[in-house]
Amino acid sequence: MSAFTRKLSLYLKLRTRGWGYLLKSTPTPAKWVFIVGCYNSGTTLLHDLLAQHPKAGSMPNEGQFFTDQLMTGEKAGVRRLWALKPDAFRMVEGDYAVNVKKLKKEWAYFYNDASRPVLIEKTIANAARTRWLQQHFQPAYFICLFRNGYAVAEGIHRKENHPVETSIQQWKVSNDVLLEDMQFLKKKIQISYEDLTANPDSTMQRITAFLDLDPLPQTLFSQSYKIHNLSSSIRNMNEESFNRLTPDMVKIINSQASETLLKLGYPLLG
Numbered sequence: 267m268s269a270f271t272r273k274l275s276l277y278l279k280l281r282t283r284g285w286g287y288l289l290k291s292t293p294t295p296a297k298w299v300f301i302v303g304c305y306n307s308g309t310t311l312l313h314d315l316l317a318q319h320p321k322a323g324s325m326p327n328e329g330q331f332f333t334d335q336l337m338t339g340e341k342a343g344v345r346r347l348w349a350l351k352p353d354a355f356r357m358v359e360g361d362y363a364v365n366v367k368k369l370k371k372e373w374a375y376f377y378n379d380a381s382r383p384v385l386i387e388k389t390i391a392n393a394a395r396t397r398w399l400q401q402h403f404q405p406a407y408f409i410c411l412f413r414n415g416y417a418v419a420e421g422i423h424r425k426e427n428h429p430v431e432t433s434i435q436q437w438k439v440s441n442d443v444l445l446e447d448m449q450f451l452k453k454k455i456q457i458s459y460e461d462l463t464a465n466p467d468s469t470m471q472r473i474t475a476f477l478d479l480d481p482l483p484q485t486l487f488s489q490s491y492k493i494h495n496l497s498s499s500i501r502n503m504n505e506e507s508f509n510r511l512t513p514d515m516v517k518i519i520n521s522q523a524s525e526t527l528l529k530l531g532y533p534l535l536g
Contacts, residue, residue: 292367293374295323296383297477298403302393303411304440305346306421308459310493311500312411313388315470318486321479323382325373328389332376335369339391346426348391349439355391356443357398366402384477393444396451408451409473410444413459414532415523417507420515430515431522438523441530463502508535 299316303309317324330336339345342354357364373387374380392399400406415437422433448454455476462469466487474481490497511519516536519527524534 291374292370293377293380293385295380295385297385297405297407298399299384299386299407299409299477300392300396300399300403301386301388301409301411302396302444303390304393304413304418304437305390306418306425307411307413308462309388309390309411311491312409312457312462312473313386314491315466315482315486316386316409316473319384319474319479319482321382322384322386323377323379324386325376325378329373329376329387330389330391333369333372335364335366335372336389337391346390346422347428347432347436348394349436349443350432352394352439352443355394357395358447359397359401361398364402370403384479390440393440396444396447400451405453406451407477408448408454409476410448410454410456411459411462412441412456412530414504415441415527415530416511416516416519416532416535417504419519419523420507420510423515424510430518434519434522438526441526445529460502460504463500466500511535 299322301309301313301316313324316322325332330338337354339348342348342351344350348355373385377385396408400408415434418437419430419434422428422436423430426433428436448456455473457469457473467484470487471481487500490499513536520534520536527534
């Protein structure tokens with residue numbers, strides 16, 4: 267049994283008894299950094315790159331899995347499709363159902379070092395919670411990541427066996443909500459998957475400058491990273507996804523998401 271597995275097992279036992287929130291003091295980093303974006307948009311790659319910064323603390327998975335305070339796709343019956351029930355996840359200023367102190371303490375138990383000045387977190391459904399997070403995790407910094415909807419919908423459809431109709435709905439609603447709420451965020455930066463994979467060094471320099479951190483070493487960008495159980499160098503995989511799309515799939519995506527695609531600067535296919 268790995269050290270992490272033992273730690274998780276102990277935590278779950280204590281949380282069942284109501285003791286989990288006592289395990290750690292409330293973390294008070296100089297910056298809470300939230301990576302937000304749709305599934306299959308490069309959020310894991312971005313997280314894994316930034317997590318290698320010596321001043322950044324990170325968790326081994328999405329923070330939603332290490333607390334009982336947040337709604338998850340499994341709980342709502344929409345695994346990897348939270349945008350099908352957006353009202354179950356949407357949180358804005360003034361929503362107080364969550365015990366924020368307990369949430370922070372639970373997360374602190376799983377950060378590799380909760381005393382670091384920057385604590386990063388990546389939970390996909392947080393795209394619906396940015397305004398709430400800004401209120402309760404101060405100071406909050408948001409890295410908003412977008413990717414071409416055709417590639418995202420194809421990836422969700424292929425990897426999760428969800429229909430194309432619901433896969434593109436996940437992308438559209440997730441990004442529409444995020445774009446709507448970004449106007450209320452004080453500290454944010456917008457990044458595209460396409461820029462991140464084409465120019466990882468310069469894109470990450472933009473991010474570290476935004477966070478007032480030293481740049482990451484260039485050697486990190488020539489390494490391979492494991493995403494969805496596949497190990498690969500950093501590269502744009504959109505073209506492979508485009509080639510898997512059938513004309514009918516393109517029609518479905520265009521009929522549901524053309525406005526959002528164009529808003530984000532992605533040309534329509536077909």
